[in-house]
Amino acid sequence: MNKHQIIIIVGVLALGIVGGIAEWTHLHEGEAHMHEADAHEAHGAVSMELNAGKRWETDEPLRLGMQRIRDAAAQQQGVALASTTKEQVSYLIANCKLDSKADAALHGIIGQLLTGADMLSKNPESSEGMEKIRHALHQYPDYFNHPGWQR
Secondary structure (H helix, E strand, O other), X not given: OOHHHHHHHHHHHHHHHHHHHHHHHHHHHHHXXXXXXXXXXXXXXXXXXXXXXXXXXXXXXXXXXXXXXXXXXHHOOHHHHHHHHHHXXXXXXXXXXXXXXXXXXXXXXXXXXXXHHHHHHHOXXXXXXXXXXXXXXXXXXXHEEOOOOOO
């Protein structure tokens, strides 16, 4: 074997290893995403509770993020709505500062939003995904005091 053949073999092996790692990472991330979607679906099934019979107070980030999702649901469909919904849920998670019990109730709403968004990401024509998002938006004012929110 000459020097050129060794270099080619080493290069091919290196590419194979890198490609294998990339494929494993992609599969692993997909698996983690599936677990995340399953977890959000479970949150959506959680029994949400009121605050001693009253709606939970909201903070500005919650109102802003939910309004953005609502606006998107009125104007967007499919992948665009899924993307906006996921972005705004990330915004809610990063910025909302709610009481722990209010946060637990919000997880039921978030679970439905993310499940619907995942369905729309996989199938932009998913009526079930759209319905999950609409249902979450319809339920939101039953549990959260969002001034100006009308159905």
